Amino acid sequence: xxxxIITKRTHDLGGGFTVGRVLPFHARRMVxxxxxxxxxxxxxxxxxxxxxxxxxxxPHIGLATVTYLFDGAITHRDSIGVHQEIHPGEVNWMVAxxxxxxxxxxxxxxxxxxxxxxxxxxxALPAEAEETDPAFAHLAGDDLPAWxxxxxxxxxxxxxxxxxxxxxxxxxxxxxAHWQMAAxxxxxxxxxxxxxxxxxASGTMEVAGQILSPGMMxxxxxxxxxxxxxxxxxxxxxxGGEPVGExxxxxxxxxxxxxxxxxxxxxxxxxRMKLPAEDDAEFTPLPETKGx
Numbered sequence: 435x436x437x438x439i440i441t442k443r444t445h446d447l448g449g450g451f452t453v454g455r456v457l458p459f460h461a462r463r464m465v466x467x468x469x470x471x472x473x474x475x476x477x478x479x480x481x482x483x484x485x486x487x488x489x490x491x492x493p494h495i496g497l498a499t500v501t502y503l504f505d506g507a508i509t510h511r512d513s514i515g516v517h518q519e520i521h522p523g524e525v526n527w528m529v530a531x532x533x534x535x536x537x538x539x540x541x542x543x544x545x546x547x548x549x550x551x552x553x554x555x556x557x558a559l560p561a562e563a564e565e566t567d568p569a570f571a572h573l574a575g576d577d578l579p580a581w582x583x584x585x586x587x588x589x590x591x592x593x594x595x596x597x598x599x600x601x602x603x604x605x606x607x608x609x610x611a612h613w614q615m616a617a618x619x620x621x622x623x624x625x626x627x628x629x630x631x632x633x634x635a636s637g638t639m640e641v642a643g644q645i646l647s648p649g650m651m652x653x654x655x656x657x658x659x660x661x662x663x664x665x666x667x668x669x670x671x672x673x674g675g676e677p678v679g680e681x682x683x684x685x686x687x688x689x690x691x692x693x694x695x696x697x698x699x700x701x702x703x704x705x706r707m708k709l710p711a712e713d714d715a716e717f718t719p720l721p722e723t724k725g726x
Contacts (some may be wrong), residue, residue, distance in 0.1 A: 637668025
């Protein structure tokens with residue numbers, strides 16, 4: 435029932451703030467349209483942390499970013515004029531499409547201190563939507579379909595699952611959900627999509643008979659419901675969908691065409707992409723090493 439297990443690798447975002455990178459993985463670059471998956475924390479940030487820990491303005495094309503927090507807060511600003519702080523249980527869904535820039539800053543933690551814990555994921559857009567106009571949607575917890583069962587609560591962040599449909603503006607068949615499970619709770623993840631994965635953010639889980647600890651993702655075989663059992667109180671993300679086809683990826687750019695990534699990289703290098711109006715005093719430079 436399990437195709438492979440991926441364990442997160444430590445990755446520095448550039449200013450000393452590290453995350454656990456799960457996708458892309460050399461042997462499994464995507465799960466459905468999900469091409470990028472970073473586990474943020476858990477980490478305690480004291481008041482007065484330096485601004486160097488923030489994610490400075492940077493560009494994207496050809497994807498949608500999705501931020502979901504269990505703890506803490508992040509301040510988002512982008513080049514289409516959105517300024518939005520996200521809190522636990524909420525969703526920031528940013529469609530990059532033809533091109534957008536944004537920053538993500540720990541302003542709440544800098545002022546008050548905070549425990550940061552969450553997930554940042556990217557969803558590759560289908561070819562016909564790669565050049566769509568950039569857009570942003572913020573969904574509060576009450577805006578999301580929810581599970582409320584004995585031993586399990588949770589939210590459907592995007593797509594559809596078990597007859598529920600989130601209002602997040604997706605572009606291809608997919609699902610993405612947060613399940614909070616009490617120790618001993620057993621649940622089936624249905625075989626509604628050809629590609630699925632289970633990620634453990636905290637606690638210990640048994641997935642299809644194998645034990646997963648925090649930071650581990652089980653990529654599942656298609657075609658069968660998969661049993662998930664919480665060995666302890668656990669925070670779990672389930673995700674997947676239908677493949678959108680081969681994608682190339684360089685830095686923050688995703689596309690079905692290498693030449694489109696070349697163009698985006700050149701646009702950023704030459705300063706042709708607008709920075710967020712409220713956050714245009716600095717930016718993240720283009721990496722020197724290029725590859726697909």
